[in-house]
Amino acid sequence: MALMITDECINCDVCEPECPNGAISQGDETYVIDPALCTECVGHYETSQCVEVCPVDCIVKDPSHDESEDDLRAKFERIAGN
Known part of the structure; x- marks a missing residue:
């Protein structure tokens, strides 16, 4: 399942990088x-880094x-070009 950011976001800029x-x-x-x-x-980490x-x-x-x-692994492989 993809993630989403709720309207409680304070635009702190830490998730994007x-x-x-x-x-x-x-x-x-x-x-x-x-x-x-x-x-x-x-495909990258054990946990969602933004979370x-x-x-x-x-x-x-x-x-x-x-x-x-x-599904998420297949998407990772497609994005990574594997």
Whole structure:
């Protein structure tokens, strides 16, 4: 499942540089996560790095992008060019 950033985001800028896939960018009002690029850090780390650094816990699973661990790994391999 891809992640999403809720409207509780305080725009602290700590999540964007942590994303190994470049899925996080500044949106109109808060940061946003591109579900096509979000692998929840599968293929890179054991845990989602943006979630680890978020000081307000506003990064949650996006229910509109239900993906299994295998789906996330396949997405990682596609993004990485493997």
